[in-house]
Amino acid sequence: MKHYISLGAGVQSSAMALMAAHGEIEPMPEAAIFADTQAEPQSVYDWLDWLEKQLPFPVYRVTAGDLRADSLEMKTTKDGREITRTLIPFFTRAVDGTLGKIPYRTCTFDYKIRPITKKAKELLHLKRNEQDTVVTQWIGISLDESKRMKPSREKWSEHRWPLIEMRMTRQSCKEWMQAKGYPEPPRSACVFCPFHSNKEWQRLKTQEPAEFERADQFERELQTSKARTENMKSVPFLHRSCVPIGEVDTRSDFDKGQLPLWDDECEGMCGV
Numbered sequence: 277m278k279h280y281i282s283l284g285a286g287v288q289s290s291a292m293a294l295m296a297a298h299g300e301i302e303p304m305p306e307a308a309i310f311a312d313t314q315a316e317p318q319s320v321y322d323w324l325d326w327l328e329k330q331l332p333f334p335v336y337r338v339t340a341g342d343l344r345a346d347s348l349e350m351k352t353t354k355d356g357r358e359i360t361r362t363l364i365p366f367f368t369r370a371v372d373g374t375l376g377k378i379p380y381r382t383c384t385f386d387y388k389i390r391p392i393t394k395k396a397k398e399l400l401h402l403k404r405n406e407q408d409t410v411v412t413q414w415i416g417i418s419l420d421e422s423k424r425m426k427p428s429r430e431k432w433s434e435h436r437w438p439l440i441e442m443r444m445t446r447q448s449c450k451e452w453m454q455a456k457g458y459p460e461p462p463r464s465a466c467v468f469c470p471f472h473s474n475k476e477w478q479r480l481k482t483q484e485p486a487e488f489e490r491a492d493q494f495e496r497e498l499q500t501s502k503a504r505t506e507n508m509k510s511v512p513f514l515h516r517s518c519v520p521i522g523e524v525d526t527r528s529d530f531d532k533g534q535l536p537l538w539d540d541e542c543e544g545m546c547g548v
Contacts, residue, residue, distance in 0.1 A: 286464030289416030291449035
């Protein structure tokens with residue numbers, strides 16, 4: 277294997293994979309790898325089932341576990357304290373009403389990057405301590421998201437951004453797919469991702485109400501679990517208003533997307 281796609285199953289990576297299948301991006305990748313957090317909306321899994329049938333190369337699905345369950349799991353330290361891991365970022369409201377945020381999280385690295393890297397090494401039959409670049413990982417970041425480009429952490433791998441090379445935006449990816457007669461992919465992201473804009477929350481609420489309910493339930497369970505810990509006094513929320521997501525007026529133009537609120541939105545792997 278010399279080239280493989282990091283497949284998020286969203287608009288950009290799906291367009292990139294299909295363009296490769298049409299021979300519009302060369303060389304043909306030998307594989308695509310999808311990292312499943314087990315927390316995507318059903319529409320993404322349905323789309324992935326369809327997409328796999330359109331591609332001339334295999335799609336490998338890998339997972340590091342259930343992000344939702346792992347985020348809520350209570351652990352007891354040696355000294356008897358109950359804690360939970362902070363796997364996702366979230367907004368907070370303190371007892372005195374002060375609003376804040378917890379930007380630290382490991383969801384992207386542990387549930388996206390690490391399982392994809394592990395599978396790539398397996399497919400490469402990589403030898404221990406092999407240092408020379410032996411594989412190119414294609415990442416579906418588009419021109420309008422170029423700030424998310426980051427070099428590979430692995431010495432045996434290099435990143436490539438074909439959509440950047442082709443000067444394609446997310447919208448032009450949609451237009452390319454429409455011109456080819458393909459349906460539009462859903463947005464790929466965990467149902468409870470705090471990076472959702474009001475537009476995405478509203479889409480979930482109206483188009484995938486069961487998934488919106490999953491997010492609402494997760495927020496309540498997260499608040500309950502964090503309340504039991506000794507090192508978390510603030511209340512966590514999924515929306516920056518720090519209003520329960522089930523009560524937020526997602527029809528409003530409250531934020532036009534919450535990504536700019538975070539200094540390091542992601543590691544270039546989620547939601548593409």
